[in-house]
Amino acid sequence: MNHQNHPELAEAFNKDFERTTWHDETLWFVRQKRDKAVYPIPEFQDLRTLASEIKDHTLSNLDNYLIEFEQNAIKNGVKVHWAADAAEHNQIVMEIIKSSSKVEGRNPRLVKSKSMLTEECHLNGFLENNNIDVVDTDLGERIVQFRNEPPSHIVLPAIHLKKEDVGETFHVHLGTTKGEKDPQILTEAARQHLRGKFVAADVALTGVNFAIAETGSFVVCTNEGNADLGVNLAKVHIACMGIEKIIPKLHHLSVYTRLLARSATGQPITTYTSHFTKPAEGKEMHIVIVDNGRTQQLGRADFRASLKCIRCGACMNTCPVYRRSGGHSYDFTVPGPIGAILSPNIDLHKHKSLPFASTLCGSCSDVCPVKIDIHVQLYKWRQIVGQANELTAAKKWGMKGMAKVLSMPKVYDLSGKLARGALRILPHGLTHNQSMNPWAKARELPDAPKQSFKEWYEENRQ
Amino acid sequence: MTSREKILSSIASNKPSLVSLPNVPIFEGDGSVERFKTVLESIGGTAVELTTKSECQEAIDKYYHDLVNIASDIVNANVPINLATTKEILEQVDLAVIQGEIGVAENGTIWVPESNMLNRALPFITQHLVLVLDKKNIVANMQQAYDKLEGVDSYGVFIAGPSKTADIEQSLVIGAHGARSMMVLIY
Numbered sequence: 001m002n003h004q005n006h007p008e009l010a011e012a013f014n015k016d017f018e019r020t021t022w023h024d025e026t027l028w029f030v031r032q033k034r035d036k037a038v039y040p041i042p043e044f045q046d047l048r049t050l051a052s053e054i055k056d057h058t059l060s061n062l063d064n065y066l067i068e069f070e071q072n073a074i075k076n077g078v079k080v081h082w083a084a085d086a087a088e089h090n091q092i093v094m095e096i097i098k099s100s101s102k103v104e105g106r107n108p109r110l111v112k113s114k115s116m117l118t119e120e121c122h123l124n125g126f127l128e129n130n131n132i133d134v135v136d137t138d139l140g141e142r143i144v145q146f147r148n149e150p151p152s153h154i155v156l157p158a159i160h161l162k163k164e165d166v167g168e169t170f171h172v173h174l175g176t177t178k179g180e181k182d183p184q185i186l187t188e189a190a191r192q193h194l195r196g197k198f199v200a201a202d203v204a205l206t207g208v209n210f211a212i213a214e215t216g217s218f219v220v221c222t223n224e225g226n227a228d229l230g231v232n233l234a235k236v237h238i239a240c241m242g243i244e245k246i247i248p249k250l251h252h253l254s255v256y257t258r259l260l261a262r263s264a265t266g267q268p269i270t271t272y273t274s275h276f277t278k279p280a281e282g283k284e285m286h287i288v289i290v291d292n293g294r295t296q297q298l299g300r301a302d303f304r305a306s307l308k309c310i311r312c313g314a315c316m317n318t319c320p321v322y323r324r325s326g327g328h329s330y331d332f333t334v335p336g337p338i339g340a341i342l343s344p345n346i347d348l349h350k351h352k353s354l355p356f357a358s359t360l361c362g363s364c365s366d367v368c369p370v371k372i373d374i375h376v377q378l379y380k381w382r383q384i385v386g387q388a389n390e391l392t393a394a395k396k397w398g399m400k401g402m403a404k405v406l407s408m409p410k411v412y413d414l415s416g417k418l419a420r421g422a423l424r425i426l427p428h429g430l431t432h433n434q435s436m437n438p439w440a441k442a443r444e445l446p447d448a449p450k451q452s453f454k455e456w457y458e459e460n461r462q
Numbered sequence: 463m464t465s466r467e468k469i470l471s472s473i474a475s476n477k478p479s480l481v482s483l484p485n486v487p488i489f490e491g492d493g494s495v496e497r498f499k500t501v502l503e504s505i506g507g508t509a510v511e512l513t514t515k516s517e518c519q520e521a522i523d524k525y526y527h528d529l530v531n532i533a534s535d536i537v538n539a540n541v542p543i544n545l546a547t548t549k550e551i552l553e554q555v556d557l558a559v560i561q562g563e564i565g566v567a568e569n570g571t572i573w574v575p576e577s578n579m580l581n582r583a584l585p586f587i588t589q590h591l592v593l594v595l596d597k598k599n600i601v602a603n604m605q606q607a608y609d610k611l612e613g614v615d616s617y618g619v620f621i622a623g624p625s626k627t628a629d630i631e632q633s634l635v636i637g638a639h640g641a642r643s644m645m646v647l648i649y
Contacts, residue, residue, distance in 0.1 A: 046489075054483065066469075184635050187637070199553060217614055225641070226639045233552075243473070268569035271621065271624070271625060295472035298477055
């Protein structure tokens with residue numbers, strides 16, 4: 001399949017002008033809610049610093065904390081599995097499901113709450129190919145699952161859709177009235193539909209927001225209650241976590257629970273902050289600990305801080321590029337600024353356009369609750385993309401040409417003169433020709449001044 | 463080499479040199495009943511103050527007289543719930559009334575350990591949820607809450623208001639999968 005880059009996919013998204021504007025404004029509204037939730041907390045900046053430092057410490061001792069976590073989880077009666085990559089993760093999950101839920105004459109039934117890790121591993125398709133029925137239970141995820149689409153945002157999976165789209169999807173899949181688009185009625189239809197799935201499930205799978213080394217517990221945060229409902233009705237619970245989800249002590253949760261929801265959606269805390277430590281009587285609990293490129297990222301000094309991410313999505317909501325290009329334009333499980341610094345580690349060639357999907361304004365770093373230097377890392381990935389000879393020809397030669405001009409003052413002065421003259425003389429159709437000057441696709445050049453600032457300064461200096 | 467060994471040895475060779483762990487202070491803050499109530503109401507919950515815990519029955523009779531199937535170890539109940547209760551019975555519960563342990567004024571959340579739940583699924587599958595809370599156990603923020611917490615039991619949940627979602631066009635809808643309403647009786 002021919003892989004499309006970010007500018008191409010963003011251009012396709014931008015064809016619907018009204019929807020792009022709506023998407024932009026909706027996410028900005030979420031960013032504003034974040035600000036309103038953050039400003040009243042006097043120690044918010046202290047909490048960010050603590051959150052960042054606790055994660056820095058944990059990453060510097062990660063192997064020992066994982067061992068401590070494993071030992072405590074085993075003591076709690078939990079089965080711990082390790083997966084080096086996505087394929088091994090998927091295989092482990094499938095084997096747990098097949099061995100623990102022996103059912104006659106039908107496929108095993110799995111209900112899932114949100115887990116970006118399983119999206120990253122493409123678990124759903126793998127399980128379905130192996131005759132396991134998979135139901136995503138988060139409302140947004142169920143909507144995109146019906147539509148056979150990936151989530152477009154890590155916290156708001158269906159943020160690219162309008163209520164009319166959801167209404168049509170539910171009409172097709174859940175039999176709601178054609179044209180029904182009231183969110184209250186559509187949510188109620190999903191509630192009724194999914195209650196049946198929860199009660200019928202054999203196995204429940206969840207992600208992990210935080211794993212506590214000290215107690216062997218893990219924490220899952222949801223607003224809908226779908227994780228708890230699934231887990232507490234099924235016989236088997238599988239929790240999948242990346243190695244970076246560890247925090248040392250239970251009381252460290254007091255820092256992250258004050259930051260996560262405020263940064264994500266502007267809520268004071270998620271509705272449910274669930275602490276799983278031991279399986280219920282007669283039930284099974286499994287934890288799958290996954291690497292899938294994370295240890296490699298840990299070894300990249302410039303980029304290891306990306307592993308501190310707690311997946312709040314604040315960097316997406318604030319990003320002027322994400323808001324106007326949509327999550328699908330990134331073509332990676334985690335879109336937005338954080339996705340643009342995680343993805344090149346996984347596949348530099350495929351994701352080479354993502355570090356350029358940024359204005360480097362730094363707003364992402366400003367809102368990040370764990371103080372990841374996202375915009376600095378975007379800039380550093382650009383250097384690596386260049387060194388790996390992965391720049392597009394236009395960008396590469398444009399940069400080389402620019403470097404030459406900027407290093408020779410006389411050539412620079414002359415080019416400026418020529419450009420100013422040309423802009424005044426040449427017809428608009430040529431100066432704004434979209435294939436020669438892609439910058440002008442949605443922009444107007446200002447009128448060219450008669451002289452440069454340098455010339456003006458020479459004339460006017462006292 | 464197993465994947466476990468592979469991952470651990472890869473971390474050992476790739477991790478940076480040890481960075482110190484900061485000390486998390488117990489931040490001060492407003493832990494008043496008033497603030498708890500205001501925040502709880504802002505996230506879709508309802509708060510009712512009682513003089514004593516014995517008034518819970520009266521409150522349930524007043525606010526939930528139209529609900530039929532009630533599960534509780536605090537007020538009169540007609541659906542007995544224990545660890546062995548089947549999904550089919552749990553599904554019929556209209557109202558669960560159980561004890562909450564610690565309330566947090568800053569975010570309106572309440573700690574509910576497994577030992578208070580009667581059955582792990584009850585607080586989520588019930589149509590409506592009432593948590594009963596001693597106002598002595600309201601603290602200002604999460605640092606104070608975790609400081610007060612003696613352990614996390616086998617399973618325990620901080621619950622903040624009713625189940626909700628904004629997954630359709632960012633329109634807030636109360637009652638996604640869990641409780642459609644949530645009331646706190648504070649005594």
